[in-house]
Amino acid sequence: MARNGMTLACSVRSHRLVGNADFQDAHVASCLRCQAEAVRYRTLLRHLAELGAETVEAPPAIVALVTAGLSEGSDVPKKAAGREAAVAAAGLAAVAGAVALWRRSLSA
Amino acid sequence: MADRNVEESAELLDRARQGDEGAFSELVRHHQHEVFTLALRLLGNYELAADAAQETFIRAWRALPRFRGDSALSTWLHRITVNTSWTLGRRAQRHRASTLDEALFMDDSSAPSPESSAEAADLGGRLRTAVSELPDPQRAVVVLKDIYGWSHAEVAKALDISVTAAKVRLHRARQKLKEKLWREME
Numbered sequence: 080m081a082r083n084g085m086t087l088a089c090s091v092r093s094h095r096l097v098g099n100a101d102f103q104d105a106h107v108a109s110c111l112r113c114q115a116e117a118v119r120y121r122t123l124l125r126h127l128a129e130l131g132a133e134t135v136e137a138p139p140a141i142v143a144l145v146t147a148g149l150s151e152g153s154d155v156p157k158k159a160a161g162r163e164a165a166v167a168a169a170g171l172a173a174v175a176g177a178v179a180l181w182r183r184s185l186s187a
Numbered sequence: 188m189a190d191r192n193v194e195e196s197a198e199l200l201d202r203a204r205q206g207d208e209g210a211f212s213e214l215v216r217h218h219q220h221e222v223f224t225l226a227l228r229l230l231g232n233y234e235l236a237a238d239a240a241q242e243t244f245i246r247a248w249r250a251l252p253r254f255r256g257d258s259a260l261s262t263w264l265h266r267i268t269v270n271t272s273w274t275l276g277r278r279a280q281r282h283r284a285s286t287l288d289e290a291l292f293m294d295d296s297s298a299p300s301p302e303s304s305a306e307a308a309d310l311g312g313r314l315r316t317a318v319s320e321l322p323d324p325q326r327a328v329v330v331l332k333d334i335y336g337w338s339h340a341e342v343a344k345a346l347d348i349s350v351t352a353a354k355v356r357l358h359r360a361r362q363k364l365k366e367k368l369w370r371e372m373e
């Protein structure tokens with residue numbers, strides 16, 4: 080008999096329940112401790128799955144930063160040239176400012 | 188409506204593949220939040236996740252000519268996010284190790300912020316914190332398998348480990364999370 084009323088049988092089941100929270104046998108069916116353990120793992124898995132449905136909003140500068148970085152190197156033939164390149168350069172300066180502000184807000 | 192969105196996405200993807208930066212920016216706009224969220228779950232750090240999301244899209248742009256569309260664009264982006272986050276996470280870890288002495292004299296960024304303490308009041312919030320505190324290899328497995336529902340084989344392939352190793356890490360991670368959450372409640 081181990082601590083907290085945990086028997087060797089409970090310990091073996093606890094190990095099974097980590098991999099499969101729905102694991103059932105005669106011991107689990109009659110042991111309140113193991114049933115509580117099963118509920119905990121089911122609750123844990125349900126909450127983890129719920130996290131997968133959550134979306135955290137990306138920092139606002141990401142699209143601008145990526146767009147500015149596209150011209151730096153790619154296997155894709157580029158279309159931007161001439162006037163568009165000048166616009167991109169101006170955009171890059173604006174992005175650098177936005178990033179500085181964003182980083183400052185992060186460390187504030 | 189859903190069909191129209193699919194058509195629009197396919198058209199954007201086609202244009203982006205041909206080098207249309209505007210079309211690719213539009214795709215980034217569509218996918219930025221999901222990519223950032225995955226990076227945040229994997230790295231447990233907002234600023235690092237922002238860098239990973241940015242790097243993911245740049246890598247995707249470079250690799251776009253090789254994207255054959257065998258999987259959905261978001262699935263492909265998720266794989267790149269995992270690789271990128273892994274690389275950035277390891278780099279940050281090396282950096283942390285090399286600046287350990289310096290860090291001793293600075294604020295501990297891993298200490299819970301006021302927001303995370305307040306958030307920790309509910310199970311979901313405490314779970315987010317507990318996941319972010321797992322060691323990187325265990326967090327990666329629990330995020331991909333239990334949060335995003337990937338198969339053991341997909342997780343093993345993405346992290347370049349065996350399926351057995353993925354299962355062992357998951358086992359340990361779940362045990363740690365369970366112990367952390369319910370010990371705190373007792």
Ligand SMILES: [Zn+2]
Binds near residue numbers: 086088089092106111
């Ligand atoms: Zn038992």
